[in-house]
Amino acid sequence: MKSLAELQAIRDKAKLELNMRHENPDAIRVLVGMATCGIAAGARPVLNAFTEEVAKRNLQDVTITQTGCIGICQFEPVVEIEIPGEDKVTYVKMTPEKVAKVVNDHIVNRNVVTEYTIGAYK
Amino acid sequence: MRELSLNVMDIAQNSVTANASLITITVNESDKDDFLDIFIEDNGKGMTKEQVQSVIDPFFTTRKTRKVGLGIPLFKMAAEQTGGYLTIESQVGIGTKVHAHFVKSSVDMTPLGDINSTVKILIQCNPCLDFVFNHSTDIGEFTLDTRELREVLGEDVPLSTPDVLEWIGGFLEEQSDIIYGGA
Numbered sequence: 001m002k003s004l005a006e007l008q009a010i011r012d013k014a015k016l017e018l019n020m021r022h023e024n025p026d027a028i029r030v031l032v033g034m035a036t037c038g039i040a041a042g043a044r045p046v047l048n049a050f051t052e053e054v055a056k057r058n059l060q061d062v063t064i065t066q067t068g069c070i071g072i073c074q075f076e077p078v079v080e081i082e083i084p085g086e087d088k089v090t091y092v093k094m095t096p097e098k099v100a101k102v103v104n105d106h107i108v109n110r111n112v113v114t115e116y117t118i119g120a121y122k
Numbered sequence: 123m124r125e126l127s128l129n130v131m132d133i134a135q136n137s138v139t140a141n142a143s144l145i146t147i148t149v150n151e152s153d154k155d156d157f158l159d160i161f162i163e164d165n166g167k168g169m170t171k172e173q174v175q176s177v178i179d180p181f182f183t184t185r186k187t188r189k190v191g192l193g194i195p196l197f198k199m200a201a202e203q204t205g206g207y208l209t210i211e212s213q214v215g216i217g218t219k220v221h222a223h224f225v226k227s228s229v230d231m232t233p234l235g236d237i238n239s240t241v242k243i244l245i246q247c248n249p250c251l252d253f254v255f256n257h258s259t260d261i262g263e264f265t266l267d268t269r270e271l272r273e274v275l276g277e278d279v280p281l282s283t284p285d286v287l288e289w290i291g292g293f294l295e296e297q298s299d300i301i302y303g304g305a
């Protein structure tokens with residue numbers, strides 16, 4: 001059973017880690033479009049896949065969050081990746097299957113996966 | 123939408139946009155009495171009577187100045203096609219309550235789907251807001267209240283910490299197994 005005692009232990013561990021690590025100004029942001037159209041097109045499993053992949057690789061300083069209407073319904077699910085100092089990249093028609101490659105190539109190795117970007121579809 | 127849980131995520135998003143600080147999601151379902159009710163309640167900025175009317179019936183609105191939203195009409199359609207209904211109670215400055223009633227055994231019933239995933243994502247993406255999630259069946263009920271978790275976690279450890287989210291996911295899974303008569 002998940003108990004509050006267990007949650008306390010998580011808190012203590014997280015506090016230790018917070019003390020050891022200072023805020024990284026180079027935090028990478030993954031934004032998943034979650035307007036009605038995005039959700040209907042399958043944004044939720046894409047967001048979950050990013051969360052899992054980032055946890056699996058234990059990547060620090062990557063935040064995954066939702067964003068509203070990006071204005072390109074026909075390309076949903078849409079994911080934007082912001083790396084400080086670099087141009088924002090917009091991936092379109094994302095699927096959970098494409099996520100591992102984006103995390104590996106783009107977030108870890110800093111090579112944009114051009115074939116999944118909006119430029120490849122226009 | 124293929125799952126009602128996706129509609130719930132969408133409707134809760136409206137509450138986030140309305141600057142709510144507390145969002146309560148309640149799912150009450152019964153096979154015995156053949157219903158599934160979903161309530162999404164917030165303390166956001168609320169709507170006037172006229173706004174509520176145009177939101178429920180966007181194609182009959184006199185306003186042409188903004189794009190018509192789809193979130194609420196889609197949720198309403200999902201309820202009505204089962205013989206159910208959708209109502210919105212709202213007060214400016216106080217908040218909004220969306221209630222959808224479904225006839226569970228209807229052939230046109232959309233499955234609830236992965237409601238736990240919806241709750242988890244809402245917490246993950248809005249770690250500064252509080253969520254209360256209630257779920258009841260013929261067998262039992264449970265509640266997840268992020269205010270209680272926050273009390274344990276203190277100020278420095280956000281709800282979006284991966285280990286905390288994993289705990290939340292595990293808790294939801296265990297509890298829903300129980301009220302669905304599993305493990």
Ligand SMILES: Nc1ncnc2c1ncn2[C@@H]1O[C@H](COP(=O)(O)OP(=O)(O)OP(=O)(O)O)[C@@H](O)[C@H]1O
Pocket residue numbers: 035036037069132133136137140164166167168169177190191192193194195218
């Ligand atoms: N909980 C709420 N509090 C305040 N205003 C709300 C709330 N829910 C809906 N509204 C108002 O109703 C409008 C319509 O909502 P609806 O979800 O149908 O469409 P939308 O959010 O505008 O667009 P989308 O199709 O992306 O959902 C919103 O734009 C907002 O002005």
Ligand code: FES
Pocket residue numbers: 035036037038068069070071072073074
């Ligand atoms: S409503 Fe589809 S991208 Fe905005």
Ligand SMILES: [Mg+2]
Pocket residue numbers: 036132133135136191192193194
């Ligand atoms: Mg909406």
